[in-house]
Amino acid sequence: MKKAVCKSYFLAPFLLWNLFLSPLPHAHAQQPVVVLDPGHGGIDGGTSAGPILEKEIVLSVANRIEKQLKRDHIQVAMTRRSDTDASSLYPSDTPSRHRRDLMNRVRYFHEQQPNFVVSIHVNHSGSATATGGHVFYQHSHPFGVLFAPILQQCLDAQYHTRRNPLTGPYYILRAAKVPVFLLEIGYLSNTSDRNRLIDPKWQEQFAKSLAKTIELGLALQA
């Protein structure tokens, strides 16, 4: 844990220099592109606490991140901007809606050819004391290994935690051939986390912080 934090501190001056003193970074010949993937939608509410639904929180946060990134002239693609899942995004014979939803999200990632994808989710635990954020990444991607601890720090700053990013058995991490980071941005099952997650002021400041971290990620790829 300590090692990851130190590594990021070491990188910080380099990243800031790149971000503020250089032209916008280019991982590809074109303008950088970030895909934001608010989880769930439509019939799939995600996790819930009473009337509070994951799908609504993650869409609100993603919309705010998009606004911030666009303000900074970053090109953003989103798997959804309204209350719908991705199961009908492309025609498919796959009978399972859930499976179609995930497969279509990955297909969308590939079509956009992004620098990376940030998928946003909210967590739930049987333990009411479970709190804070987690970053899941693909250990097979060198950029994943490099950037995941920096994204984790962004979440840790919100919750005063110090965690290492994790690898996890998520379909979109396994299937995608572009770097994907899946963020669980807090626990709906925890009262304190839940009060933050539904607070528009918290969402706004968190979105700004995450947008700046995403811009650091783009600088890192330059």
Ligand SMILES: [Zn+2]
């Ligand atoms: Zn989710």
